[in-house]
Amino acid sequence: EGVTDAAVHGEPHALLGQIVTARIVLLADLPPAEWLRRVRRHCVERLPRHAVPAKIEIATGPLAGERHKKLRASAR
Numbered sequence: 001e002g003v004t005d006a007a008v009h010g011e012p013h014a015l016l017g018q019i020v021t022a023r024i025v026l027l028a029d030l031p032p033a034e035w036l037r038r039v040r041r042h043c044v045e046r047l048p049r050h051a052v053p054a055k056i057e058i059a060t061g062p063l064a065g066e067r068h069k070k071l072r073a074s075a076r
Contacts, residue, residue, distance in 0.1 A: 002028045003039065007063045008053065022053035023063060032058055 005025040010018040022043075026035060036056055043052045 002026060002030070002035075005059075005063050011055065013054075019054040020051060021055040021057065023057045023059045025059050025061075025063060 003024050004027045006022055008020060008022045011021040013019045022039070024035075024039060030038075035058060039056055040052070
């Protein structure tokens with residue numbers, strides 16, 4: 001509830017090889033720390049342990065363009 005869009009991808013990590021990273025777009029205004037707690041709790045309750053994002057970022061803009069293609073980091 002309160003998350004309008006999400007994108008998940010693997011990110012290189014020096015020790016683990018790769019980690020799961022999630023970018024989310026929020027609908028309501030709450031402190032960022034509260035959102036991060038809510039999203040992490042939601043993921044832990046519903047996903048296998050290896051699929052829970054190790055890193056969660058709050059996006060300020062859309063995650064996809066007009067044709068619903070993922071926007072690259074350089075285009076944001």
